[in-house]
Each structure stands twice: as C-alpha cells, then as structure tokens.
Amino acid sequence: MTDKRPEAQTEILTLDRMATPVGEMLIVTDGHGAVRALDFADYEARMRKLLARHAPGATITQGRAPEPVRGAITAYFDGDVRALDALPVKTAGTAFQSEVWAALRAIPVGETRSYGQLAAAIGRPSAVRAVGLANGSNPVGVIVPCHRVIGSNGSLTGYAGGLDRKRWLLAHEAAHAV
Known part of the structure; x- marks a missing residue:
C-alpha cells in the first residue's frame, strides 16, 4: 500500500541585510511578503x-x-517614523504573546509605555513579568516596537x-513624531 498523503513542504524564508544608522539589520520575509x-x-x-x-523547519536563503x-x-x-505601521508581520507566538505584540504595535510613535501599562492595556494588570517575557520574545523588532517599553520609573530597561x-530609536521617533 502506498502512502498518498502530500509531502509537507518546507517553508522558504528570505534573509536580506540592510545598512541603517544604528547598524546592519537583518530582514526575514516569507513568500507572501510578510x-x-x-x-x-x-x-x-x-x-x-x-x-x-x-517557523520550525523553515529554510532560510x-x-x-x-x-x-x-x-x-x-x-x-x-524620518517617516510611521512607515513601518502598515507592514505585514507573521509570527507564530502563543495567543498571549500575540496579544502583547498587538499592544506593542498600538503604542503611538513618539510615546512609551511601562511593562505595567502594557499589561493593563491587554486586560491583565498582574501579568507584568509575562508581558516582559513576551516582549523579549518578539522576533520582529522595531516594526513590533518593543523598544517603546520602559521601566515603571521611566528608565530605559533591557x-x-x-x-x-533603544535610546537612538526613541529619540529618532520623538524627533519625527510630529
């Protein structure tokens, strides 16, 4: 008897490199442009x-x-600090991580939020540590602006x-957010 199931296709992701004022960036996109x-x-x-x-099992070229x-x-x-807002992203985080990442994208350019404020924004004010872990697991930095999260005392945290x-990105956004 022959197995008639279709073979799982390996996802192909493309890795590009771009120079920026704060160092070379790595951009990974899928076949749909996300x-x-x-x-x-x-x-x-x-x-x-x-x-x-x-993206387990994906091939990166x-x-x-x-x-x-x-x-x-x-x-x-x-200087067009809102240019990233419409870019499609695709991640495979947990439901909680996805909620945190959506809340990050909702932080207006030129503003910051504390981990506590971010936890409250998703309706889970006691989940400050979990929000911090989700923030640190964000694979799409800058577009999903984890750099806009600061300590509760206003200090720059990890x-x-x-x-x-982080300091440069926040200053850049503040200078161009008008």
Whole structure:
C-alpha cells in the first residue's frame, strides 16, 4: 500500500541585510511578503533561535526582501517614523504573546509605555513579568516596537538590540513624531 498523503513542504524564508544608522539589520520575509523577523546583524544568533521557534523547519536563503518592505525600513530611518505601521508581520507566538505584540504595535510613535501599562492595556494588570517575557520574545523588532517599553520609573530597561540603539530609536521617533 502506498502512502498518498502530500509531502509537507518546507517553508522558504528570505534573509536580506540592510545598512541603517544604528547598524546592519537583518530582514526575514516569507513568500507572501510578510516580515517574519527583523533584528540587528550582531544579534543574528538570537534571531535565528527565535525563527526556529516561530517557523520550525523553515529554510532560510539569502536574497532581497520585497521592495515595499525595504522601502518602509528606509523611510522609517529617513524620518517617516510611521512607515513601518502598515507592514505585514507573521509570527507564530502563543495567543498571549500575540496579544502583547498587538499592544506593542498600538503604542503611538513618539510615546512609551511601562511593562505595567502594557499589561493593563491587554486586560491583565498582574501579568507584568509575562508581558516582559513576551516582549523579549518578539522576533520582529522595531516594526513590533518593543523598544517603546520602559521601566515603571521611566528608565530605559533591557532591549535585545542594546540600550544605545533603544535610546537612538526613541529619540529618532520623538524627533519625527510630529
């Protein structure tokens, strides 16, 4: 007897690299143009680890991201700080992570929120630590703006891309948010 089930197709993701004012960025997109990961080149190992969780079994090939994605990233760094808002992203996080990531995208450009405020925004004010963990598991940095989350006392707290980049991104957005 022959097995007639269709073979599972390996998802092909494209990895592109772009220079930005704060270092080279890695952009991973799928065949539909959705951004699957965005990170800085010096954190490539972290990005690949997150991708392994969010796109298990996917094959990553070098290539060029779709022009709308590249154009939005260029526009963002050139001062159009809302250019990333419409970019499609696709992640495979848990329902809770997806809720946190949606709340991150709802933080207006030029503003910040504390982990507590973010937890309250999703209706789970006691889930501050879980919100922090979800924030740190975000594979699509900058587009899903985890850099806009700060400590409850207003201090800059951890950021996977480094605090200098977080400071730069927040200043860049504040200067162009008008």
